[in-house]
Amino acid sequence: MTAAYELVVELGYPGLSVEGIAARSGTGKQTIYRWWPSKADVLLDALATKADLHIPLDDTGSWAGDLQAFLAASFRVGRMPGVVHILRTLMAQAQIDQEFGQRFRVGFLQRRREALEALVERAAARGDLPAGRTARLVTRVVFGVIWYEVLAADADAGEELIEELVVLLAR
Amino acid sequence: MTAAYELVVELGYPGLSVEGIAARSGTGKQTIYRWWPSKADVLLDALATKADLHIPLDDTGSWAGDLQAFLAASFRVGRMPGVVHILRTLMAQAQIDQEFGQRFRVGFLQRRREALEALVERAAARGDLPAGRTARLVTRVVFGVIWYEVLAADADAGEELIEELVVLLAR
């Protein structure tokens, strides 16, 4: 079901209406309102279902390796068709719709931040985290760069950015 | 005129309608459409008019000092009432409305990026830019962190983040 909405999204637009989702998926509008509080939440579920957003947290043996893997996986997901478009839409809705914003921040953004924080803590425990790289700084820089890329960039980021970030944050 | 819209915005909402702006400012809707292609552009103008977004590019003598000044000024602007709300709304609209997105990226985001790039170039010319801090990396990190703060943060950033960033990017 969510898969169907995904399609709507890919073709889709901010001319995406609950009306349209219902028509496309062959359901009534009420059914959608029964399960999701807003169309942004449908999108969020669709994103989670369709694009498996799992970012690997396997121990590569070093902080540099872990960070490199994390960034590479993140950019790989972003290269899937439609994903960037959905991410933009979700972040936009989170600004516009207070309540969805809350859900999005807690259920999505914070969760990802925690994943990265776990990596940072592992590095700290391992002892190969350079000085001054607090979990807070690292998450802000990493997710800041990623989201800025998604929301504000005119050109694709490419591999060099990953490399530069790894050098910056892991020496 | 733009000043009046500002007020609308501060009181305002994403329940901000062209209808409402016109009523509040005592003009007809048509008059607004004559001057701005969308209500987001009104907001953008209002932001430029009301909140002087000038970021000082005066030479403080060192890259660390320049960066520190730049960041401090940026966060100071963000602490003005309503500004963060407007920035969020503009970025959201830029995702939703393709054409405004183009104008916003070129006329606003890129312009600020160029300001910071000028600082980086000055540092490079001066010779006190640490290795690996390309203009591209620095702008992405700085604006990434700022925008992430604006769009995604649950708590205020505070001064420490500035300090950490300066240390990170300027040794």
Place this chain on the structure above:
Amino acid sequence: MTAAYELVVELGYPGLSVEGIAARSGTGKQTIYRWWPSKADVLLDALATKADLHIPLDDTGSWAGDLQAFLAASFRVGRMPGVVHILRTLMAQAQIDQEFGQRFRVGFLQRRREALEALVERAAARGDLPAGRTARLVTRVVFGVIWYEVLAADADAGEELIEELVVLLAR
């Protein structure tokens, strides 16, 4: 069960929904659809059950007396709380819902017409029916006046109308 719906009606409105009836009576919607083809039919049954609509056809010895008794009984029923409201609703539904209209006309209106016709025939047999008072004319006039009272009147009819009708139709 029908008694419960009656209550719904008395409190009720044309904001009367099958959903509401089911909730109020503590049953499922399906159960109602199992027994009645539409909510109007529920109302019709409720009317028959709750308000005993029996109109006395006992021989009073004269056509004038019979007619007087018939009219008095009819108006008495109409003065029961809720009955007029239900009658209005039923007649309205009969106009809107073709199939219920059929059932209502045959099973309710016609039945009552036949009762009055029997009275007219008794009068004719007795020989005290004034000239020109055919069964058809009498039923149309009597039920016409009653229903016009129910559907269109702004003020209550009162006793004088009965008297005038008796004089008109029975000399």
Place this chain on the structure above:
Amino acid sequence: MTAAYELVVELGYPGLSVEGIAARSGTGKQTIYRWWPSKADVLLDALATKADLHIPLDDTGSWAGDLQAFLAASFRVGRMPGVVHILRTLMAQAQIDQEFGQRFRVGFLQRRREALEALVERAAARGDLPAGRTARLVTRVVFGVIWYEVLAADADAGEELIEELVVLLAR
């Protein structure tokens, strides 16, 4: 404009929706809501516009003649295609929708009643009104019979009913 809705009505049903009226007439829904408080009021206007409901009140010289003319004109209007259907729908809505009911009773039913009352008064002044035919009784009987015919009859009334009524009410 109202003429267009008339068409909707003639094809129409209680499957008549504001949505449908708007689509058919090439307007937006809001425009309809701007001008009429409910779709029943649209119908009422359409009836007044399309079917000229003027009932002649010319003096025929006698009460019997006046009444005969009034009844004949009324039945003639009722024989126009669609008119009976609309009348039924309006009366039904008047029962269901309190506020429209008020408007319908005062602006339509009462107005017609007054027209007939004028005839009765003329007859009284002329002196050829039989005893016992008060204005109230006559209007109730005449409109009662007409509306009963419209709302409850299974077969058409025909001319004999007019004749019988004239005899009954004008000797």
Place this chain on the structure above:
DNA sequence: ATTTAAGCGAGACGGTACGTCTCGTCTTGAA
């Protein structure tokens, strides 16, 4: 005593229409 089946309450489902809202365009009337 166990099975079978009917009827039940509950309520999700695909739909339709509601009346409200805002959009961006078009039309007036006064200054």
Place this chain on the structure above:
DNA sequence: TTCAAGACGAGACGTACCGTCTCGCTTAAAT
């Protein structure tokens, strides 16, 4: 000639019910 005021066509919003459709659960009869 300009512009405020606001009507207009369009169409999405979220709500309310419609009538149909499973679901388990409870009886009650038939085995």
